[in-house]
Amino acid sequence: xxxxxxxxxxxxxxxxxxxxxxxxxxxxxxxxxxxxxxxxxxxxxxxxxxxxxxxxxxxxxxxxxxxxxxxxxxxxxxxxxxxxxxxxxxxxxxxxxxxxxxxxxxxxxxxxxxxxxxxxxxxxxxxxxxxxxxxxxxxxxxxxxxxxxxxxxxxxxxxxxxxxxxxxxxxxxxxxxxxxxxxxxxxxxxxxxxxxxxxxxxxxxxxx
Numbered sequence: 001x002x003x004x005x006x007x008x009x010x011x012x013x014x015x016x017x018x019x020x021x022x023x024x025x026x027x028x029x030x031x032x033x034x035x036x037x038x039x040x041x042x043x044x045x046x047x048x049x050x051x052x053x054x055x056x057x058x059x060x061x062x063x064x065x066x067x068x069x070x071x072x073x074x075x076x077x078x079x080x081x082x083x084x085x086x087x088x089x090x091x092x093x094x095x096x097x098x099x100x101x102x103x104x105x106x107x108x109x110x111x112x113x114x115x116x117x118x119x120x121x122x123x124x125x126x127x128x129x130x131x132x133x134x135x136x137x138x139x140x141x142x143x144x145x146x147x148x149x150x151x152x153x154x155x156x157x158x159x160x161x162x163x164x165x166x167x168x169x170x171x172x173x174x175x176x177x178x179x180x181x182x183x184x185x186x187x188x189x190x191x192x193x194x195x196x197x198x199x200x201x202x203x204x205x206x207x208x
Contacts (some may be wrong), residue, residue, distance in 0.1 A: 040099060040204040043091020043176060049140055052086040052181070060087055065180060072110075072127065072182070072196065079124065079187040086181035088144070090136065093176035098169060098207040101151040103131045104162035106199035110182065112192050115159045125192045128155040128183040133202045135168070136175040147174070151202075155183050167207060178202060 048057035059066050071085045107115035109129040119125035131153040134146035149166040180200060 036096070038097050038206045040093075040095035040097070040206055042093045042202060042204060046089035046091045046178060049088045049090045049144075049177070051088075053083040055085055055087045057087075060089060067110075067182065067196075073191050077190040077193065079127065079184065079189075079191055081184050081186040084130065084181040084183055086130075086179060088177055088179045090138075090175050090177050092173055093135075093204070094171055094173045095168070095204050095206065096170050098167055100167060100205045100207070101133050101149075101165040102162055102201075102203040102205060103133045103151045103153045104160065104201040104203075105129060105131065105153055105156035106159065106201065107197070108159040108161055109156045110196040110198050111159075112194040112196045119189075119192055122189055123192045124187055124189045125194075126157065127191075127196065128157050129198060129200075130154050130179075130181045130183060131156065131200050132177075132179040134165070134177055135171050136177040138175040144177070146177075147171070156198075164205075 045062040046060075048060045051057070051059075054071070055067075059068065065087060067085065071080060073079055108126065110127040112125040115126075117125070132150050134150040135148050137143075137145045137147055139145065148168045148171075151163050151165040153161060153163040178200070
C-alpha cells in the first residue's frame, strides 16, 4: 500500500494600483529536514596481519584460529611456557556515531570441556587469553597503532568476562584490528587431554 503525499502550494498575490508601489509578500520559511540512521558495522571476516612467538597465518581462516598443539603442550602434556602466542587479524569497519567497543570471552580463555568445571586434582583445564580490539592505522609490525581507545580483556579467566573501551568518536571505513594472545606462564601441572577453545565476541555499541 502506498502512502499518498499531499503537496500544498501557496501563492502570494501582488496587490497594487497604477502609480503605487507593489506590496511585498510576507516572507515565508520552509524547514527541510531528514535523518540518517545509526550504522555501525564490523568485519564479516578477518585476515591475518602478524603473529608472535611463532604464530603464522596458516593457522587462521576467516573467523577461526586453530592453535597448534605444540603452542599449548609438549609431547608429555605439560603446558608450553614462554611468550604469549598471539596473532593480529584485521578487517574493514565503520561506525557513524559515538560508540564504545566491547570484547567478551565466552569461556574465560581456552577451556576444555565444561568451562565452569574444576580440573581434576593434579591437572589444569584452562589457559588464560588476552584479547584486544581497536580501530587501527592499518600499518603492520611496529608501525601499527590504535586510533582511539582499545577494548582490552587481560588474561580472561572467568566465563562471560568482558571489557569495554572509553567513548569513541565516529569512524569512517577504516581498519579494525583484533589481537588474540595465549598467556603461557610456567605451569607445573599437565593439561587434561581434549579440545580447548573459546569464543571472542566484539561489539560496537552506539551511544545514541
